Amino acid sequence: MIEIDDLHKRYGDKIALDGVSFSVKPGEMFGFVGANGAGKTTTMRILMGVLFADSGQVRRDGRALAFEDRRRFGYMPEERGLYQKMKVAEQVHYFGQLNGLSPKGAAKATGDLLERLALTERAGDEVGALSLGNQQRVQLAVALVHDPEVLVLDEPFSGLDPIAVDALAEVLAERRAAGVPVLFSSHQLDLVERLCDSVGIISAGRMVASDTVEALRAREGRRLLKVVVRGATPDWTTGLSGNITKNGDEVLFADANGSDQEILRAATAAGTVEHFGWERPTLTEIFREAVA
Numbered sequence: 001m002i003e004i005d006d007l008h009k010r011y012g013d014k015i016a017l018d019g020v021s022f023s024v025k026p027g028e029m030f031g032f033v034g035a036n037g038a039g040k041t042t043t044m045r046i047l048m049g050v051l052f053a054d055s056g057q058v059r060r061d062g063r064a065l066a067f068e069d070r071r072r073f074g075y076m077p078e079e080r081g082l083y084q085k086m087k088v089a090e091q092v093h094y095f096g097q098l099n100g101l102s103p104k105g106a107a108k109a110t111g112d113l114l115e116r117l118a119l120t121e122r123a124g125d126e127v128g129a130l131s132l133g134n135q136q137r138v139q140l141a142v143a144l145v146h147d148p149e150v151l152v153l154d155e156p157f158s159g160l161d162p163i164a165v166d167a168l169a170e171v172l173a174e175r176r177a178a179g180v181p182v183l184f185s186s187h188q189l190d191l192v193e194r195l196c197d198s199v200g201i202i203s204a205g206r207m208v209a210s211d212t213v214e215a216l217r218a219r220e221g222r223r224l225l226k227v228v229v230r231g232a233t234p235d236w237t238t239g240l241s242g243n244i245t246k247n248g249d250e251v252l253f254a255d256a257n258g259s260d261q262e263i264l265r266a267a268t269a270a271g272t273v274e275h276f277g278w279e280r281p282t283l284t285e286i287f288r289e290a291v292a
């Protein structure tokens with residue numbers, strides 16, 4: 001398990017991290033989300049040892065991380081960092097060897113990954129000649145080539161087309177199934193919701209939520225009551241409490257937790273109740289609320 005424990009970091013007067021803690025279990029996909037400048041990259045850089053925290057610790061299975069541990073991590077930094085003049089396959093192979101693979105092992109892993117990421121036809125091209133999206137795929141191949149024990153990816157999905165998003169999602173899901181803790185940051189909350197087991201929401205250097213997607217949705221899940229009544233007159237909700245939004249026969253009651261039975265009685269008296277249930281919020285709604 002990867003544990004981030006009470007990280008604090010300042011850049012001059014600017015407090016970037018103000019007590020960030022969360023953990024990522026083996027076989028867990030953790031989505032790290034937050035507004036621009038919230039502290040995601042800073043946290044990941046400290047996790048990877050390219051930046052030092054002012055205080056706090058990063059541990060793996062209860063032990064402070066050492067340089068050697070991080071060699072077995074796969075990291076995709078925000079600033080990327082490929083050799084523009086090196087050819088695609090050469091580059092992935094080079095990083096494979098740099099991270100401990102034999103020449104033969106690196107060649108096999110390179111071939112497999114280029115295939116998975118639809119880069120085989122570009123294997124002999126210089127990286128600098130590729131589109132940004134394809135360079136991004138090479139960067140991913142570099143992060144994954146040595147079959148890392150832990151994955152830390154800073155916005156790996158940004159700039160990818162939908163086919164590449166699916167290919168990467170599949171590769172990450174395989175690593176997760178093999179027991180690898182996978183941590184990635186993203187602004188694509190629908191994607192995070194679809195792929196991740198857990199989510200951490202950071203706002204101005206503080207974690208404002210960190211839990212499984214299910215738990216976050218369930219916690220907020222009794223806030224919005226959706227009722228559909230056929231054949232009712234539009235004024236059937238008069239006198240009911242809660243913040244009411246109407247769209248034809250569909251009525252949404254926000255903050256109606258204490259008055260749900262009263263609403264049900266009114267709906268039944270007004271017409272045919274076709275739907276009566278709590279709406280589970282999307283991750284985007286949870287995020288907006290958490291960082292508001």
Ligand SMILES: Nc1ncnc2c1ncn2[C@@H]1O[C@H](COP(=O)(O)OP(=O)(O)OP(=O)(O)O)[C@@H](O)[C@H]1O
Binds near residue numbers: 016043
């Ligand atoms: N080298 C630096 N010098 C000064 N301030 C910095 C430096 N790096 C980051 N910061 C500040 O620290 C805060 C956190 O930045 P960070 O890059 O970690 O955020 P982020 O969540 O990754 O943002 P984004 O989503 O835009 O990538 C921001 O206010 C940023 O301006």
